[in-house]
Amino acid sequence: METQEITAAEAPAHPRLRENIWHIRASSDAALLITSDSRFEVGTEDALRFLKMRSHCTGFHSVEEIAQRSGLALDDVRSILASLEEAGVVFSSPAERADLDRVRAALLSICKIWSDELRLAYIGNEFRHGSLPKTALTGWLCEMYHYISDFPLAIEHGARRAEGRLKDVLVRYAQQEKHHDEFVVRTLENLGLKRDEVKGSAPLVSTRAIGLLMREMFEHEPCSVLLMAALVEAQEFQEEHIAGFKQCMHETYGAPLDAFDPFFEHQQIDVGMGHAELLADNIDLIDVTDMERLDGMVNRLHDLKHAFELQSLEIRDYYTNLNGKYFPRQRMRFSSL
Ligand SMILES: [Fe+2]
Ligand SMILES: [Fe+2]
Known part of the structure; x- marks a missing residue:
């Protein structure tokens, strides 16, 4: 632009x-x-x-x-x-219905803008600079495990409420995301965690909030699953960056050089399946023009964007200085009261 x-x-x-x-x-x-x-x-x-x-x-x-x-x-x-x-920054009163071409263009544009924002502030970037301890690195991956295991279930929640071709696209998307948590479990195993302890850990509250907010948004507007994909899916797979990242994880955190192979294998699979383009490729399935519905949809998407930022903050807060906190975070049980 x-x-x-x-x-x-x-x-x-x-x-x-x-x-x-x-x-x-x-x-x-x-x-x-x-x-x-x-x-x-x-x-x-x-x-x-x-x-x-x-x-x-x-x-x-x-x-x-x-x-x-x-x-x-x-x-x-x-x-x-x-x-x-x-500059067009000052708001003037809206019409009751929006023009469909304008809706589609605005949604594509805002997903790109918010996705770029998320990538800039992403906690994952900080590990490359070694500015956080290894507990935070492990905590970050544990949250990723929980989020990725939950993601296909949230998509299915939306798919159940969709119809026609949108339903087909969402069912396929959910199917493609199933079992991707396995890549993260293997990465965590390579970093010294036990499979059971990863699976038995409890997600941070912000990670649970992401799951709940997704379901709320998908329930109101099943086509918003496509917006979510545009917001969070990795857009590229850059070999040079990956080699640098692995080397850095090795030098800073003592991770074996191949520890992150499953992590990047997952990224490559998702990029290869074109998830980042799901919205652009199916933009005709966005058919909302009612202003109240559009307001609800973008407000929920905006909350989700902030929930991811909150997740980065909470990972940093919980996993940087353990000070006796359970590692990884544990579920509360009635029997422990
Ligand atoms: Fe995936
Ligand atoms: Fe994906």
């Missing part, structure tokens, strides 16, 4: 914003603003000023109130809003 220049326009009375993601680095003169239609370069100083007022642009406050709450001058608030209006 080309970056565009923002020019001034009129701002509305109670501003609310469309999805706007900012990449701001104090060391750089320009910040990047990502929306579902475009990307813009914005001066870093302007971007930081905007962040002061962003929190208050909820549609509940007048421009004067936003100035008051953010501590910015009224003229500054007006001029920033005018620029954002021109």
Whole structure:
């Protein structure tokens, strides 16, 4: 996508914003603003000023109130809003139904944006830099085991509510994801865990939340399984990166050089089956135009994106300093009370 220049326009009375993601680095003169239609370069100083007022642009406050709450001058608030209006970031009232082509394009675009965000902040990246202890590495894989064992069951939950060709696609997707947890179990065994202890461990609450949120979303809109695939499926398999990762796991965590072979075998299988393209390949199966249903669907997808971020935080919190916590996390039993 080309970056565009923002020019001034009129701002509305109670501003609310469309999805706007900012990449701001104090060391750089320009910040990047990502929306579902475009990307813009914005001066870093302007971007930081905007962040002061962003929190208050909820549609509940007048421009004067936003100035008051953010501590910015009224003229500054007006001029920033005018620029954002021109960039299409300021929300204007929606129609009751959306145009189907616009729905499909917007969903493809937002899945790509949120998937990129998830990949940037992914806890898996930190192991390459050796910034977390081995307990966190193992904990990360245990959570992956629980998530991957649950995933096909959640897809089936959606498939049961789907009809026609969507049902066929979802049943096949669930079938293809079955038993993929085995690759993670083998990786954990290579790192010294017992098969039984992996299978008998309890997922973190955030991992359970991901399972529940998926089912809720799939239940309301079975076609949203395709959005989930676009959000989480690995998009590429890069041999050079993999060799580097294995070497790093060996040097930093003392993992055998072939310990992660099953892990990457799984990635290669999923990439080979085209799961990352499931949404794009079946975009005609997205047929929701009712605004209330669309709002529900994207809000649930957005919650899921944040549940994955929460999972990274919880893995770090639980598995970095055990301080006597069970490793891996254990189920609570009535008999233990
Ligand atoms: Fe898989
Ligand atoms: Fe997959």
